[in-house]
Amino acid sequence: xxxxxxxxxxxxxxxxxxxxxxxxxxxxxxxxxxxxxxxxxxxxxxxxxxxxxxxxxxxxxxxxxxxxxxxxxxxxxxxxxxxxxxxxxxxxxxxxxxxxxxxxxxxxxxxxxxxxxxxxxxxxxxxxxxxxxxxxxxxxxxxxxxxxxxxxxxxxxxxxxxxxxxxxxxxxxxxxxxxxxxxxxxxxxxxxxxxxxxxxxxxxxxxxxxxxxxxxxxxxxxxxxxxxxxxxxxxxxxxxxxxxxxxxxxxxxxxxxxxxxxxxxxxxxxxxxxxxxxxxxxxxxxxxxxxxxxxxxxxxxxxxxxxxxxxxxxxxxxxxxxxxxxxxxxxxxxxxxxxxxxxxxxxxxxxxxxxxxxxxxxxxxxxxxxxxxxxxxxxxxxxxxxxxxxxxxxxxxxxxxxxxxxxxxxxxxxxxxxxxxxxxxxxxxxxxxxxxxxxxx
Numbered sequence: 001x002x003x004x005x006x007x008x009x010x011x012x013x014x015x016x017x018x019x020x021x022x023x024x025x026x027x028x029x030x031x032x033x034x035x036x037x038x039x040x041x042x043x044x045x046x047x048x049x050x051x052x053x054x055x056x057x058x059x060x061x062x063x064x065x066x067x068x069x070x071x072x073x074x075x076x077x078x079x080x081x082x083x084x085x086x087x088x089x090x091x092x093x094x095x096x097x098x099x100x101x102x103x104x105x106x107x108x109x110x111x112x113x114x115x116x117x118x119x120x121x122x123x124x125x126x127x128x129x130x131x132x133x134x135x136x137x138x139x140x141x142x143x144x145x146x147x148x149x150x151x152x153x154x155x156x157x158x159x160x161x162x163x164x165x166x167x168x169x170x171x172x173x174x175x176x177x178x179x180x181x182x183x184x185x186x187x188x189x190x191x192x193x194x195x196x197x198x199x200x201x202x203x204x205x206x207x208x209x210x211x212x213x214x215x216x217x218x219x220x221x222x223x224x225x226x227x228x229x230x231x232x233x234x235x236x237x238x239x240x241x242x243x244x245x246x247x248x249x250x251x252x253x254x255x256x257x258x259x260x261x262x263x264x265x266x267x268x269x270x271x272x273x274x275x276x277x278x279x280x281x282x283x284x285x286x287x288x289x290x291x292x293x294x295x296x297x298x299x300x301x302x303x304x305x306x307x308x309x310x311x312x313x314x315x316x317x318x319x320x321x322x323x324x325x326x327x328x329x330x331x332x333x334x335x336x337x338x339x340x341x342x343x344x345x346x347x348x349x350x351x352x353x354x355x356x357x358x359x360x361x362x363x364x365x366x367x368x369x370x371x372x373x374x375x376x377x378x379x380x381x382x383x384x385x386x387x388x389x390x391x392x393x394x395x396x397x398x399x400x401x402x403x404x405x406x407x408x409x410x411x412x413x414x415x416x417x418x419x420x421x422x423x424x425x426x427x428x429x430x431x432x433x434x435x436x437x438x439x440x441x
């Protein structure tokens with residue numbers, strides 16, 4: 001089943017809550033009415049003024065030093081994810097057209113960052129659109145139950161017996177070049193002399209593969225199969241590995257990769273500015289995976305032993321990790337019990353320390369050799385009025401434990417902000433207050 005994407009609503013790094021939208025991809029629907037154009041240009045002019053502030057250049061240099069492990073002052077970043085629905089509400093969007101409303105949402109998010117959140121994310125005078133394309137994925141589509149309005153859901157995987165494994169196909173991406181180029185030209189017409197307009201393909205968030213495995217067989221069945229039919233798990237993981245390697249080969253060959261050593265969101269939290277990438281001069285071959293950051297993780301196997309992780313997951317992730325210039329690992333899964341395996345990843349730079357991780361053990365393991373990507377629990381922000389004393393204590397504990405580490409505080413995975421936009425603003429202020437109390441050598 002080919003899934004259509006129309007990523008015409010990308011902000012400068014679409015991962016900040018702007019995954020590609022399902023859309024028809026019909027060329028004739030890519031339009032912006034004159035009245036909507038005026039609204040968008042007004043917002044773009046405000047963004048350009050923000051991006052020109054000296055503090056944005058300062059923040060950019062902070063990320064360069066941070067990602068290159070040259071500073072010890074913690075950085076603060078928020079990605080409210082579903083909480084954006086309470087920060088930039090549908091009622092605040094004034095454009096009428098579908099595409100214009102999506103672009104307006106992108107711009108208003110940037111402006112909210114610049115005006116209210118005031119974390120360490122640099123604002124850029126950039127507007128990027130993505131490709132319109134279809135992705136065949138793995139050739140089978142699971143059946144979902146529930147999930148309306150962001151609620152919980154379950155699904156039925158289509159790979160249930162060993163004979164079903166033959167149904168898995170290598171993903172194929174087909175670009176709708178006409179719609180893509182038309183959308184790019186339209187964005188240049190709307191924003192051209194105000195923002196730097198470009199094209200950026202975002203073809204994956206994670207290359208960890210265990211989410212794909214869980215989708216194909218079912219989450220519970222995936223865990224049972226490691227005992228009941230380990231050879232079936234190995235066979236599927238081998239197909240997933242080979243499928244992703246083929247996908248990366250195709251993206252390189254067709255020059256569809258873009259550098260993420262800049263304003264791009266990388267890993268499960270962080271911004272990509274680094275002077276260690278690209279690894280080679282970008283020539284006629286275009287960007288290679290060796291010039292990029294990569295994220296792999298395995299949240300779905302959080303309940304399996306380190307030995308099972310080492311047997312069923314890591315050997316299949318490693319050939320992908322070996323291709324990339326810098327690697328990030330982990331998301332919500334605690335990593336202390338499998339660190340002895342994860343640390344074998346070549347050029348590993350950013351490591352997730354989730355709310356379920358043992359912070360002290362992770363600090364001892366990471367020291368100042370990796371970015372300690374701390375993800376505080378988002379639940380304290382999910383109430384109408386936050387407990388600032390508790391947030392102070394939580395951040396203070398992290399900073400005390402991680403003295404000497406290269407730390408970033410990433411607030412993400414928010415499903416609600418208690419319908420109080422000030423919650424995220426206050427969290428950033430509390431984090432800054434705790435950081436300012438300390439001296440970092």
